[in-house]
Amino acid sequence: MKFKLYTEVALTTDIEGTLFKKGDVGTIVEHYVPNDKIKEHGYTLEMFNALGETLTTIDVAESQIKSISNNELFSIRTLEPELA
Template sequence: MMTFELFTRVALREDFSRYKLCRGDVATIVEYHPVANGEDGYSLEVFNAVGETIAVLVVSESQIEPLMNNEVLHIRVLDQAV
């Protein structure tokens, strides 16, 4: 069963140094990948501050979390990522 709906914005739960992404970075779900005997996954698209795609990656459901109404978005320079 799909926990997150398509085109929902979510936060990363961990760093993805290959893509220069950090825990807490925001991504948009663009595809759902159900797994019969394991953890479902999602394809995510990550945008820079002006809306250009900077990464597309596949993650397991446990690697993302919903955005909360008590959180605020933050800008950082991509080159300074982990």
């Protein structure tokens, strides 16, 4: 497992079928090991709005997330009104 539970990570790509985009930050709440159906490690992320309120959870592959480094800044973007 590359990433530890309950750490914050950033998305490296837009997540198809969701409102989440590259650079959005989530917290790892579950880890999945590769098997016959899953070819790489996977994670469930809890996603929050800018106020820290939970929006939902999403499942991502390890290749879709990265650690956050100390030379990166948070940014704010507006969600579609019907999704907020």
